Amino acid sequence: MGINSLRQFMNDIGLKQKIWLTIAAVSLITVVISLGLTYFLYQKFYVDEQKELLFLQGRNLEKIYISEGEGEGFQQRLNWINNNSKAHTIYTKDPMKLSAALPYEKKLTETLITFKERQQLLNGQTVTMVRKHPMFEKDILAVAIPLKDQDELSGALFLYMPLEDVYGPFKSIRLILTAALLIILFVVVWAGRKIASQIIQPIKKMETISERMANGDFSKRIDTTSSDEVGALAKSFNRLAGSLEDVENQRKEFLQNVSHELRTPLSYMRGYTEAILEGVVDSEEERQRYLQIIHQETARLSRLVHDLLDLAQLEGDSYPxxxxxxxxxxxxxxxxxxxxxxxxxxxxxxxxxxxxxxxxxxxxxxxxxxxxxxxxxxxxxxxxxxxxxxxxxxxxxxxxxxxxxxxxxxxxxxxxxxxxxxxxxxxxxxxxxxxxxxxxxxxxxxxxxxxxxxxxxxxxxxxxxxxxxxxxxxxxxx
CATH class of the missing domain: 3.30.565.10 (Histidine kinase-like ATPase, C-terminal domain)
Structure with a gap:
């Protein structure tokens, strides 16, 4: 869906659907960001800490090896690490054996380190890696440290731990976090539904009432108890409806009054005019009296029209x-x-x-x-x-x-x-x-x-x- 299609879709759907889509999008983005951030922080702090732990253990063994050689103290330290920590240590005098899948008893088709990594060891560089163990078929986190004797490579240490041990704690954290996020998502959706209803219902009522107002019915009002912006809008709408109702009542009353004020003098004028035209007036004196009444009513109508025009102008905002x-x-x-x-x-x-x-x-x-x-x-x-x-x-x-x-x-x-x-x-x-x-x-x-x-x-x-x-x-x- 292109940008224009998406924009058209958002224009076509109702306000309630827009609110729901917004809540769903924000919730989904929040969940994704939260999981991603959690994984990043776990990777950054815990996994990196395990790498550093392997590296420190290797450095300690390296110091013992340099000071005592591969004697009893070095062997005791190796055994202690293998028995009392999650890390496993392989010591070999020939780094070539790590590359050749030795020192295991049976020959393996895969090696612990690659040729390039073996070359790094031969050059005295420490190697950190994550790969599948060739014998146990498990992913491992490993550190390979070269051992030197008088600036010559005399052996290598290979320290590793299963990635399962590294990411195991994260699984429980991930489950707890996922459950918490799902609960939060449910609460957000529930709250969003309530908020959407509180917003939409008064607006729908306004729409219904405005249609009735368009047809001349200004009697309906919106019941509202909230004091937020929607409540204020509903109260303003009620005031508008009340004002329009007053205006409509005044308009009806105005028309009735004008009709009443015009009807009487016009009926007088018509009656006396017909009497004169039909010749029912016997004397000139009576004829003059009828004409005088017609003149008075004409003047009254003129004053009425003048006053109405005056009032209409004065009630406008543009009257100078x-x-x-x-x-x-x-x-x-x-x-x-x-x-x-x-x-x-x-x-x-x-x-x-x-x-x-x-x-x-x-x-x-x-x-x-x-x-x-x-x-x-x-x-x-x-x-x-x-x-x-x-x-x-x-x-x-x-x-x-x-x-x-x-x-x-x-x-x-x-x-x-x-x-x-x-x-x-x-x-x-x-x-x-x-x-x-x-x-x-x-x-x-x-x-x-x-x-x-x-x-x-x-x-x-x-x-x-x-x-x-x-x-x-x-x-x-x-």
């Missing part, structure tokens, strides 16, 4: 704000001046306390819209001879606008949703009593665009206080 330093007290005074006639018609007692030093950074047109909407609501829901207090204060670097009325007030249960689109405290109120529920939603979005804060406090029967707070002006930007 022309921010500049604004004398906020003067802006509020200008808006109040435009409402002077309505204030006088209701005989409202208006009190203004404006700090002329209050300067904020913002879009003057949008901020005028904010103050206009708030003042319009205050006037609409105030009885005749009521009182409205408006103040602009400067506290440190913050500018605060407070608008207080003594109108009907807002019930506590409605305060949380009062700035939502199309939300009305009194669902059955007429259009003369109030708008379509977009004014405060627009105010909220404009204040958010200005990074400000809006708070509403209200007591039914006593009135409402709306407080707007704006941050410090950054003069370095201008």
């Amino acid at each position: 704000m022309k921010k500049e330093p604004i004398a906020f007290a003067q802006l509020v005074a200008d808006v109040v001046e435009r409402f002077k006639l309505r204030i006088e018609e209701k005989n409202i007692d208006l009190n203004l306390h404006l700090n002329e030093e209050a300067i904020i950074e913002g879009d003057s047109d949008r901020l005028e819209q904010v103050v206009s909407n708030l003042l319009d609501n205050a006037i609409r829901y105030s009885e005749e001879n009521a009182k409205i207090n408006i103040s602009v204060d400067l506290s440190g670097d913050e500018v605060t606008l407070s608008l207080q009325d003594t109108g009907k007030g807002i019930p506590q249960k409605d305060l949380e949703n009062i700035m939502d689109r199309f939300y009305r405290v009194n669902k059955s109120r007429t259009r003369i009593e109030g708008g379509v529920g977009l004014g405060l939603a627009i105010v909220k979005q404009i204040i958010l665009k200005h990074e400000g804060d809006i708070r509403i406090h209200s007591t039914p029967g006593e009135g409402t206080v709306i407080v707007l707070t704006f941050g410090p002006l950054d003069l370095d930007k201008f």
Whole structure:
């Protein structure tokens, strides 16, 4: 299988299979490396130590031979090594006999040392070898040491031990190591299976739920108790599902509200228009009254569409704000001046306390819209001879606008949703009593665009206080 085929195979299989293949590959590589490393270390330390042991025993015999010759002490040492250690020693005065398969009684077809090794002995070199013993048919580890007398080769020592004795301990170690590695492999596979399941199951649930979300069902959630990355992802997915569900509910509610708001004026306009066209209007006065109603409903539809477009733009991230330093007290005074006639018609007692030093950074047109909407609501829901207090204060670097009325007030249960689109405290109120529920939603979005804060406090029967707070002006930007 080529690299491209392997890559294609990995792309085609599922995540669970990828995890299993990764665990299997890592486990297999770990086992191979562990066995190889163990064999290497055994070969490096234990086998090399046995070679060194044979060499040291040969050197000790060589020293005895040089000092005492082949006398009784040398022979006793030979016998002691053969009887008390794993090594076996052959002493010969003629290295040629090692090459000729002697000093054994019967002739052998193979030799203990090769011709080349015999030549090395004749040259005074020590020879280390691993080969099959020609007589016992066993692999041996051997050392051949030349013996010299006055710089002349007078004999040779051949020390060997069966490789079975060398690698015997390793067999038991290998069995223990293999068993341990198999246990570790089993544990790794078991743990990998658990981990894979913990990872895959939430993801599979996400896949299933996401398909339902694609079909418009946002009600399902993922149950998770883990606090790892997968658990965090599942919680984020649940939050996303919740947000999408809220958006979907808002969308449905928005469509219902828009349909409701459009249906009534359109039905009025259609009914009165048909009455005029069919000639059922008897007098010019009645005809003018019908036309006036159609004109009012047309204006109402125009305001509704304008507010909807405003809100849609403000809720987007790309809506441009022309921010500049604004004398906020003067802006509020200008808006109040435009409402002077309505204030006088209701005989409202208006009190203004404006700090002329209050300067904020913002879009003057949008901020005028904010103050206009708030003042319009205050006037609409105030009885005749009521009182409205408006103040602009400067506290440190913050500018605060407070608008207080003594109108009907807002019930506590409605305060949380009062700035939502199309939300009305009194669902059955007429259009003369109030708008379509977009004014405060627009105010909220404009204040958010200005990074400000809006708070509403209200007591039914006593009135409402709306407080707007704006941050410090950054003069370095201008």
